[in-house]
Amino acid sequence: MLRLPTFTYHRPKTAAEAVAIASEHGKQAMYVAGGTDLYPNMKRRHQTPTQVISLQDVPGLHAVEVLPDGRTAIGAMVTLTELEKHPHLLQHYPGFAHAVREISTPLLRNMGTIGGNLLLDTRCSYYDQGHEWRESIDFCMKKDGAICWVAPGSPRCWAVQSSDTVPVVCAMEADVELVGNAGTRTQKAGDLYRDDGIQYLTKKPEELLTRLVLPAPGTWKASYLKLRRRDTFDFPILGVGVCLWFEGGIITKANIRLGGAGSYAIPASDSEKLLVGQKLTDELIAAAGAAAMKPARTMDNTDQDVYWRKKVAPVFVARALEACK
Amino acid sequence: MTEPKKVLATFQVNGEPHEVAFLPHKTLLEVLREEMNLTGTKHGCELGECGACTVQIDGKPILSCLMLAVDAVGKDVRTVEGLANGAELSQLQHAFADLGAAQCGYCTPGILMTADALLAENASPTRDEIKQCLAGNLCRCTGSLTIFEAVELAAARCRGEKAEPSKESIYGS
Ligand SMILES: Cc1cc2nc3c(=O)[nH]c(=O)nc-3n(C[C@H](O)[C@H](O)[C@H](O)COP(=O)(O)OP(=O)(O)OC[C@H]3O[C@@H](n4cnc5c(N)ncnc54)[C@H](O)[C@@H]3O)c2cc1C
Ligand code: SF4
Ligand code: FES
Ligand code: FES
Numbered sequence: 001m002l003r004l005p006t007f008t009y010h011r012p013k014t015a016a017e018a019v020a021i022a023s024e025h026g027k028q029a030m031y032v033a034g035g036t037d038l039y040p041n042m043k044r045r046h047q048t049p050t051q052v053i054s055l056q057d058v059p060g061l062h063a064v065e066v067l068p069d070g071r072t073a074i075g076a077m078v079t080l081t082e083l084e085k086h087p088h089l090l091q092h093y094p095g096f097a098h099a100v101r102e103i104s105t106p107l108l109r110n111m112g113t114i115g116g117n118l119l120l121d122t123r124c125s126y127y128d129q130g131h132e133w134r135e136s137i138d139f140c141m142k143k144d145g146a147i148c149w150v151a152p153g154s155p156r157c158w159a160v161q162s163s164d165t166v167p168v169v170c171a172m173e174a175d176v177e178l179v180g181n182a183g184t185r186t187q188k189a190g191d192l193y194r195d196d197g198i199q200y201l202t203k204k205p206e207e208l209l210t211r212l213v214l215p216a217p218g219t220w221k222a223s224y225l226k227l228r229r230r231d232t233f234d235f236p237i238l239g240v241g242v243c244l245w246f247e248g249g250i251i252t253k254a255n256i257r258l259g260g261a262g263s264y265a266i267p268a269s270d271s272e273k274l275l276v277g278q279k280l281t282d283e284l285i286a287a288a289g290a291a292a293m294k295p296a297r298t299m300d301n302t303d304q305d306v307y308w309r310k311k312v313a314p315v316f317v318a319r320a321l322e323a324c325k
Numbered sequence: 326m327t328e329p330k331k332v333l334a335t336f337q338v339n340g341e342p343h344e345v346a347f348l349p350h351k352t353l354l355e356v357l358r359e360e361m362n363l364t365g366t367k368h369g370c371e372l373g374e375c376g377a378c379t380v381q382i383d384g385k386p387i388l389s390c391l392m393l394a395v396d397a398v399g400k401d402v403r404t405v406e407g408l409a410n411g412a413e414l415s416q417l418q419h420a421f422a423d424l425g426a427a428q429c430g431y432c433t434p435g436i437l438m439t440a441d442a443l444l445a446e447n448a449s450p451t452r453d454e455i456k457q458c459l460a461g462n463l464c465r466c467t468g469s470l471t472i473f474e475a476v477e478l479a480a481a482r483c484r485g486e487k488a489e490p491s492k493e494s495i496y497g498s
Contacts, residue, residue, distance in 0.1 A: 002371040004350050006329050009395065039352075039391045040372040056396070105461025107439065108373055110387050232460035233374060 002043045002130075010053045015060070015179045015208055018053055022206035023181060025051040031208065033077055033116040036108050041121060045131045046143050061115070061210055064088065070216030076115025076209045081106070083114060093214055095222035095323070099168045099241070102226045105233055115209045118166060118176070118189070122159035122197045122263055123235060124301040126150065142198050150301045158299050159197030160260055166193070167241030167259035168224040174214050180207040190257075193264040200263055220245040223323035225316050227260070229303050236260040237302045238309055240320040244275065251275045256288075256317060261296045261309070268292040271317060280325055289318030334398045338363065339407030349395050354378045356394035357404060365405040365434050369463075376462030379435035380404045386439045388461075405434035408441060417441055417479040424490045426475035428466035436462045440476045448484055452477070 012018040022029045030049035032038050033056075041047040055061060061077035064086055072088065083089055084101045103109060103117065126149040127134070127142050139145025142157045150158050170190040177186050180203075189212065194202050203209075222243040228234035239259030245252045254275040257265035270291040278284050296313035300306040331346040338361065345360040354371070357363045357380070369377030371390040378390040381403040408415045414422070417437055427433040436459060443450055443458045450458070455476045464472060474494050481488035 001355065001368055003355070004352065006348070006350050008329070009349050009393065035391050035393070036373055036388075043372060054396070104373075105376070106458055107376055107379055107386055107388050107461035108391075110385050111391060 033113040034111040036112040072214040074212045080109035092217040099224035120163040123162040124159040157197030162235040167257040167265040171241040171243035171255040177211040178207045197263045221324040225320040242320040289314040292317040338402045353392045353394045354389035376435045379438045386442045420475040420479035424475045426471040432464040
């Protein structure tokens, strides 16, 4: 059997208590929500916290709530299954609900949470392997080793942003709420991430994600399109999140984020520029799609051929834009 | 680090209390198989990638390889051993036997637990709903078709219909 390493398990009753335990133990501590990312990683010894802090008893993290200003706040511990079936989300946030439904499998979605999905570890074919496998190549920079096998001359790790909700949540300019030692703060979800396979988050390790806040429904539309080998189980090897704001049929703002194509959800800035001030015609969709080839910085560290993945980025961006029509 | 100590807890499994001592970092899969001798639940990948370890917690199918046993204390745990009523197989088990929907049988306990939860929620699932529901349970042998047919057959029988497996399903076309 592939077993978990030993650790001390905490089930704090408040957010403050959770943050205090995490602060006390520093790098030795990690939060756990559904455990569907953390426990496989611990079994393969990628992540080896000696203190695991479960958030299941922390109040205020388990509900979906429509705020008085029309925004929708989703508690970090809400499961993906609850979200994909939630009538309010299906009606007003179909792009987001679709991204949730594309994650993993029904069994994993019964366990996995939105908080864990937003903070999912980055992935790489040289890293997501058992301990013996990794030992046989003398490990890599992300954990226990010195070099990067994907880009041996590179000073950094290129592990891939692999959450399905991150690209669309960033495109929608949703907010996240974090609780730390200095109290609660809110920031744009997009600012949570950093272009680095190892230090992929900007938040402090002890900061607890409490809520994801989606913008109020309005004259905007969002979509998500995922590429993977099988229609189930597989992580995205390309995930396009799009959000377009319209005024009288004219696009006033456009956000396109490419997941599975780099260590964070990369903006397709040239495509965005082409769209603003225009009507979403078929010609414009094709042109904006074509302009997404350059930012898709695919590396040879996921499933499928690296050049093919880059080549299909324009096709997927065009299809995701089409879905916003 | 101090050596972890065993905890003593009572689990409610298939309607019966089981008092066991176990280390707090053990998964529910480990405790079911190794402490309670309930080996009907299988271990495959132990990483969430196969579904062989599926059990129901408060009626919901989940992966016991990724859940800590301590988190199952106080919940209603149901495993494949709890499907039959004494010597009487459940409709789902009957249908799997009638259709030969198990070959090596390794995936079967997990598939039964997932499908059982579906039928509890939806008495007339469509083929597509059955496929979607079982999208997290891999089967290496059957090609899955007889499994889908068995779930349909069981659903029909649970609705009180006098359904029999089609000849094609058993003998091929
Ligand atoms: C076989 C398999 C296939 C998968 N396929 C996909 C897929 O296709 N797409 C996809 O996006 N994901 C996939 N996943 C990953 C995972 O199941 C999901 O991303 C899930 O949503 C993670 O949520 P969780 O609650 O289980 O996270 P956990 O494992 O509990 O946590 C994940 C990380 O977030 C941290 N964390 C969790 N909650 C908080 C919080 N509130 N505050 C601070 N830190 C927190 C943890 O410390 C940990 O580092 C897959 C996993 C498996 C095993
Ligand atoms: S990108 Fe390089 S350093 Fe990062 S996980 Fe892969 S091989 Fe390791
Ligand atoms: S053993 Fe749990 S999913 Fe494979
Ligand atoms: S019957 Fe052998 S794996 Fe399904």
